[in-house]
Amino acid sequence: MDNMLIASPEIFLLTATCAVLVIGLFTSAKSQIIYWLSQATLLVAFLLSFSQVGDVQSVREGGQLTAFSGAYGIDAMSTSLKSWILLIAIGVFLYSRDYLTDRRIARSEYYVLGLFAVAGMMIMVSAINMLTVYLGLELLALSQYAMVALYRDDKRAAEAAMKYFVLGALASGMLLYGMSIVYGATGSLDLATIHSLLTGGGVGPQAMQSIGARFGLTFIIVGIAFKLGAVPFHMWVPDVYEGAPTSVAMFISTAPKIAAFAMLIRLLVDGLGSLNADWQQMLAILAALSMIVGNLVAIAQTNIKRMLAYSTISHVGFLLMGIVGATAESYSASMFYAITYAFTTLAAFGVLVVLSRDGHEAVMLDDLAGLGRRNVLLATVMMLAMISLAGVPPLVGFYAKLSVLKAAINADYLWLALVGVGMSVIGAFYYLRVIKLMFFDDPVDSNEVHIAGDVSAGLAVNGLGVIVLGVFPSLIMGACIAAFS
């Protein structure tokens, strides 16, 4: 079935983004029209994407719905991930608005680049051909490099952008190299074809193919690990988070993780699924290292953006721990982890962005001191996010940890699960420290925090979501399991 309409969310998004780009040239810097147009674009794309959930379910037996000569397809995983990416992007734009206005950062560009990045993520999620994966990834990455550099008068932002660009380009190169080797070994770029060619191999030409494919697999994993920020390919993460404007760091740390998860599934499971014995080991090591290094180094940070960067690294470790099992259960566990992680981090960064007012960046941990007395809403949302990231029940982060732990234990990776829980205790320390600063300490800066009504409503919904999804985790869990059944 070749039906271009299945790509309607992406088609709409790209068209509307081009329109926003042009309109942005003719509007004054003060008007909020670009912001509202961008939000409307995301909302419509979300509705389009959400409406496909039903279509996908009705043809579940037939597998994917494909288009563009098999370069693009949708399935249960892609539709639900795309809906989440769009929702989170809406939240990112909402929290960023006043921050960008305050700082006079080239505003329409932020939204346009953000929309392009979202389009890139959606393409990554829906790609079923290696070239399409790469196309989506580059669209995302190039937009992000530019977003980091948006604050062009800031030296650190420029430095961060340069680092990000160089390392990101290197990673893309690795990934592309790996893909080319896999192409050389199998003669196909189509992930499903590669999968069927590699399955059942053991003798004759198929054995040759799988040795070549294994060689390529290593490079692909390096590329993915770079993009995810897994140890030992994590060096760029803290520098970029620290140097980038907070609103951009928020963007980078949330939705792209969902897209990176999807890319991982597409390449390793849909394409190289029969080599799982090889990539399981590699991912297990990456997962353990990420959890250990991320949590331990985060303790030493005084800059909250760097702390959250190392926290991201440790969560990438947990996410990989889910996939290590290489079963449908483990993929859905990781999917749940990716979604809830992005959602919770959105709340945490949202508070930081809102707190960064009038040229004062809330970047040091002490900026949060006494927040509980200055603004209860912000402090409560931040507290919920921190407790959830620490993995304490009954918040949603606990169920994410529970699901990946369960997946790892069921796949006989008990040692990895033990590393994970041990590290989550260490992680709890630096999350608790944030709560301690906000609620137990006296404020250093006693200025009142003013927040726009819609932003505080958004934060309240975000914080409430962390609780509600914690009490009723099956709200998303069902979709995650359906994606891989």
Add this chain to the structure above:
Amino acid sequence: MSDSSFPILSLAIWIPIVAGFIIIALGDRRARPLAAATSALTLLVSLPLYFAFERGTAAVQFAENKAWLPDFGINYTLGIDGISMPLILLTTLINVVVVISAWQVIKDRPAMYLGAFQIMTGLMVGVFSALDAILFYVFFEATLIPMFLIIGIWGGPNRVYATIKFFLYTFLGSVFMLVALIYMGRLGGSFSVLGMHTLELGREQQMWIFMAFLLAFAVKIPMWPVHTWLPDAHVEAPTAGSAVLAAIMLKMGGYGFLRFSLPITPDASSRMDTFMIAISLVAIVYIGFVALAQRDMKKLIAYSSISHMGFVTLGIFIAFRLIAKGDDAGVALGLEGAIIQMVSHGFISAAMFLCVGVMYDRVHSREISSYGGVVNTMPIFAAFMVFFALANAGLPGTSGFVGEFMVILASFKTNFWIAFLAALTLILGAAYTLWMVKRVIFGPVANDNVAALTDIGRREFWMLAILALFVLLVGLWPNFIGGVMHASVENLVQHISIPKY
């Protein structure tokens, strides 16, 4: 397991939790009456658990079962037996006392304070009634959050250190239990606690699972040598926080041993019993001496709690020696002694902390040396304090005597020296408690602060009187709680006397 028509347990869990959030949302002005109403309502709701309880059976009662996370096989399963029911009532009762104690004392953000205690009460009832392992874990861990905030926001000068230590210690203990629970869920295909009781587990598996449970529950109860968080947390916590911590949160550890360690890993528990008895005795004797050396009243009571919890673990783990001798009555004696000791300690330790709180509110010092001759200015209070101190020392006729006596009696049936060391507590407990009372209550008026003291008012009187009533009730009529647990304890004894492999 039959589902009850009326979800009493759910109500006892969710009324205080929901009300707690409402109290926080409505703000400080209406906090006190709302909290009082909530705690009274929760207590009322939980009363049928005692009066409608069927005593002759060990079956799960008031059961509720709903699918919660069907994809994971996790259910919202509640139910109680004779072991958990007294603890639930203890929780709802202490909650009422807590609200009374905080009525005037807490000036800073009272809505948050009272709300947090209501939420915690609901969560603790959940711990004692959850019969799904993951649900249990959720409640077990969730109680950390309100307690973390209570100590951190309203605690003493060193509160940050104490509360983070408290959180991390207990968190570290319990995460490995989570791994063990998931592992057993995988083996048995279900997270039902009762299902895990009958799960076939080999020697190695039992040892690892036992260790995971031990880490969780030994930290919680707490056993020597992982007890060090407790004195810090107790000392820094506000009065009501100390009372709840000592009266109920510690009991989660003892309850965990009875509900998880013993029935799920009976053979590992049996193999480890010498070790467990040994560290229980260390807690009883060594910590007793440590308590003797304290100059801070709250610290003294905290160490006395650890020492008393040593009796709980001793009563539990002495069981296997008696089983080896075929003395089932003795096993039941030890286990029931442990449970009665938990309940009794709930009343007495809460009362002791509230007594210290009464003095602290007036003088703002917890040092024993700041007092002396309190009886001259606060005669009614002094009567209460002496009464609770005697109960803490195990005076016959008070609840403190019953549990200790039963456990010592059970110990005598196995080994004289175990019983001898355990019985040392009767001397040590009397020594550290009464010596404190002597220095604080009796003697001439020590300084101007004491001379200026005013005796307790109506609120404080009733708060202490309620607890005194129950201390006497259990002391004079132990069957008041002993009666409800016989069937469940006998069932447990039957279960653990049969090896799993």
